[in-house]
Amino acid sequence: MHYVELLRARRALIWYGAILFSCVALGLALAFKDGPPKFQMSHGSNPSIPVEFLIAGAAIGPLILAAFLAVGLDAEFKTVAITWTRPIPRLAIALRYVAVDGGALLAAWVLTLAAVFITIFAIGIGKYLTFGDHVALSVLLVFGVAVMWYGLVVLVTTLLPGRGAAIAGGSWGYALIVPGLAHIPFPPLLHQVMVALNYLNPMAYLGQGSSARELIAGSGEQHVIAVWLIGLAAVAIATQIWTKREVPA
Amino acid sequence: MIAISGLTKRYKDVLAVDEMSLEIPSGSVCGLLGRNGAGKTTAFKCLLGFTRPDAGQIRFDGEPLTPATFLKLGYCPERPQLYGWLTVAQHLEIVRRTQPGYDAARAKELIGTFRLDMRKKAKRLSKGQQTALSLIVAIAHRPSLLILDEPASGLDPVMQRAVLDLLIDAATGGATILISSHQIGQIERAADHVAIMRDGKLVLAGELDDLRAGSKIVEATFEGAIPALDGFTGVSRFERAGLTVRAFANGETDAVARHLGELGGRGVRVLDRNLEDLFLDAVSDGGTL
Numbered sequence: 001m002h003y004v005e006l007l008r009a010r011r012a013l014i015w016y017g018a019i020l021f022s023c024v025a026l027g028l029a030l031a032f033k034d035g036p037p038k039f040q041m042s043h044g045s046n047p048s049i050p051v052e053f054l055i056a057g058a059a060i061g062p063l064i065l066a067a068f069l070a071v072g073l074d075a076e077f078k079t080v081a082i083t084w085t086r087p088i089p090r091l092a093i094a095l096r097y098v099a100v101d102g103g104a105l106l107a108a109w110v111l112t113l114a115a116v117f118i119t120i121f122a123i124g125i126g127k128y129l130t131f132g133d134h135v136a137l138s139v140l141l142v143f144g145v146a147v148m149w150y151g152l153v154v155l156v157t158t159l160l161p162g163r164g165a166a167i168a169g170g171s172w173g174y175a176l177i178v179p180g181l182a183h184i185p186f187p188p189l190l191h192q193v194m195v196a197l198n199y200l201n202p203m204a205y206l207g208q209g210s211s212a213r214e215l216i217a218g219s220g221e222q223h224v225i226a227v228w229l230i231g232l233a234a235v236a237i238a239t240q241i242w243t244k245r246e247v248p249a
Numbered sequence: 250m251i252a253i254s255g256l257t258k259r260y261k262d263v264l265a266v267d268e269m270s271l272e273i274p275s276g277s278v279c280g281l282l283g284r285n286g287a288g289k290t291t292a293f294k295c296l297l298g299f300t301r302p303d304a305g306q307i308r309f310d311g312e313p314l315t316p317a318t319f320l321k322l323g324y325c326p327e328r329p330q331l332y333g334w335l336t337v338a339q340h341l342e343i344v345r346r347t348q349p350g351y352d353a354a355r356a357k358e359l360i361g362t363f364r365l366d367m368r369k370k371a372k373r374l375s376k377g378q379q380t381a382l383s384l385i386v387a388i389a390h391r392p393s394l395l396i397l398d399e400p401a402s403g404l405d406p407v408m409q410r411a412v413l414d415l416l417i418d419a420a421t422g423g424a425t426i427l428i429s430s431h432q433i434g435q436i437e438r439a440a441d442h443v444a445i446m447r448d449g450k451l452v453l454a455g456e457l458d459d460l461r462a463g464s465k466i467v468e469a470t471f472e473g474a475i476p477a478l479d480g481f482t483g484v485s486r487f488e489r490a491g492l493t494v495r496a497f498a499n500g501e502t503d504a505v506a507r508h509l510g511e512l513g514g515r516g517v518r519v520l521d522r523n524l525e526d527l528f529l530d531a532v533s534d535g536g537t538l
Contacts, residue, residue, distance in 0.1 A: 003347075081324055081326040087347065089316045
């Protein structure tokens with residue numbers, strides 16, 4: 001049954017890739033409209049573009065796809081006459097779905113990163129790229145954030161069946177609004193609730209700047225462990241629930 | 250063989266299936282009949298593991314339902330459950346990838362029979378074509394056990410006939426088929442066993458020929474007026490049409506015929522009952538087994 005998810009992921013990646021590279025092509029066309037662009041790097045004598053920064057930025061790809069793909073398992077519930085009548089255990093069906101989605105998230109991240117590097121080298125600022133000590137940590141964090149987002153959406157769609165699209169869309173609202181709420185001077189108890197909500201907000205772990213440090217306690221390594229644990233636990237619970245679901249009356 | 254024993258399913262206050270027990274011998278076609286809401290679809294859901302029964306056992310060829318059961322079991326739902334965004338060919342590819350017994354030649358033949366366009370997306374198919382595709386997905390791996398929930402609904406008469414022929418072919422090939430339908434004529438042509446549900450209970454079950462033989466219609470015509478029809482035993486109900494009375498007798502046919510004659514009935518004759526009579530009798534308020 002993962003064939004269906006393969007087709008769903010392929011369709012999502014084609015659309016995402018087409019839009020992404022169209023934007024890159026358009027951007028480059030505009031940049032080169034009056035000849036090769038000239039950039040002034042304003043970082044003193046040692047201008048640099050940290051690769052960690054690009055890696056984190058490229059997370060937008062898997063994050064967009066995570067919400068889209070995470071509703072696939074819930075959507076399968078509308079076709080149980082096909083999905084659940086295969087000679088394959090339901091848990092295996094669910095795990096294959098998750099594996100396909102994981103591959104698609106990785107592909108989306110690679111596509112996005114490729115688009116970023118193509119743009120950087122095309123406009124001639126590739127020479128400013130610098131590799132810090134935290135590249136591996138950044139990769140793990142970024143992908144963990146996507147896994148966490150995916151896992152939480154899968155879990156919520158499994159708990160609230162038939163509302164996949166609304167939940168996927170709502171996850172973006174949650175991710176973007178909740179950090180802001182944590183900065184509003186609510187009464188202490190409510191403020192703590194808002195801060196706590198950010199621990200379930202994948203985006204809150206992503207920024208390595210000051211806002212993330214304020215919202216989520218712990219080091220970068222602890223953030224990596226947290227996002228992977230939350231994501232994988234959510235996926236594990238969701239797949240178990242999915243296999244035990246019943247078709248309503 | 251499909252064996253159901255004491256199957257019970259309750260949804261909150263509603264007893265959807267009430268201690269249903271039924272055996273469908275290997276190689277036979279069993280028509281499951283009942284009015285809307287009788288519990289047929291719920292029984293199917295329990296059979297297929299889509300919902301957990303509150304009590305009872307279900308065995309397929311002596312074994313409980315496991316994923317491996319679906320190697321030999323095909324299911325066609327009441328309403329087609331297809332991937333609207335996938336083509337007919339992609340639906341067949343799902344079956345090919347998941348069913349080792351997938352018969353490509355048979356699938357192609359069925360696609361031709363139902364005149365489906367392999368490149369067309371399921372959402373672009375007519376309702377009847379969607380039903381046909383749903384049926385093909387259910388039988389493309391040549392299952393030996395088939396559960397079909399109104400497989401001919403939405404099909405035109407020609408396609409309905411094709412579905413019927415398909416079932417008869419499968420049964421001839423040794424498949425065990427459990428089929429529900431509101432088209433009693435179709436069931437009568439294809440089934441050798443019948444089970445009738447009413448309010449979640451199985452009220453009539455057995456071989457169709459035995460059921461027909463076990464109950465007859467005794468018809469008589471009266472002159473002037475129909476007298477009070479008292480003193481009959483073994484009659485489930487009477488039908489009146491003008492001065493003609495039809496007594497639906499469960500056995501004791503001779504006694505019923507004699508009594509009608511004693512009441513002044515003329516031209517008394519005994520008729521075989523068709524499945525529709527059996528069905529109406531079983532689901533009517535007075536109908537019990």
